């Protein structure tokens with residue numbers, strides 16, 4: 001691995017929890033629980049390599065379509081994960097932020113823990129963990145456009161900069177690499193604006209089995225790619 005060409009920002013679609021559980025005769029929700037180890041190992045693996053930011057897709061705006069019990073489990077699980085992990089992440093210099101809609105469907109107690117984790121870690125500079133929660137790429141663009149209108153930006157002043165600056169976290173550079181696990185080859189409404197020029201790597205590993213070595217394999221593949229951004233190779 002070329003440690004001088006490490007992506008600054010990696011996005012991860014953490015997929016395959018339900019299949020992981022079902023393969024072992026367990027209820028789907030057990031797979032979400034087993035994904036915690038994968039997440040923590042991936043965060044620390046990224047940190048150790050010098051990646052500056054990781055955006056993880058934890059709950060999409062479409063995941064509300066799942067059975068109520070699974071949705072409830074996911075709300076509780078994500079809240080518990082913050083409570084369990086925020087102090088060690090804070091001690092290790094991780095800033096925790098969130099991308100997504102704070103709408104009526106997210107329980108108030110979950111929002112409260114999100115705010116606490118964000119506040120606790122707000123000044124950390126080493127690494128940013130961006131948790132995409134109740135996140136949709138289209139919703140993010142819609143919300144940015146709504147802010148443009150609220151800010152009374154005239155049509156002639158609407159450009160990419162004006163939109164980008166109204167996304168959830170404009171301070172985080174676009175992801176250089178987006179990884180999706182579980183052998184699905186789609187984006188599922190993740191970071192639609194931001195991934196315009198990201199390198200995409202798909203892994204067959206189911207999320208609960210994913211470890212930093214799998215991240216490093218994805219980064220090695222990223223390093224074999226030639227990024228042109230619409231230009232020509234020099």
Ligand code: IPE
Pocket residue numbers: 014015016017018019020058059060063074182207
């Ligand atoms: C990803 O795993 C986690 C969330 C979407 C919250 P899934 O629950 O989608 O697992 P599969 O894709 O059904 O196996």
Ligand code: IPE
Pocket residue numbers: 013014015016057058059060063184186188
């Ligand atoms: C994407 O996975 C969302 C998250 C990982 C949170 P899904 O499992 O919801 O995506 P689809 O339904 O397979 O496209």
Ligand code: MG
Pocket residue numbers: 015016017
């Ligand atoms: Mg899935």
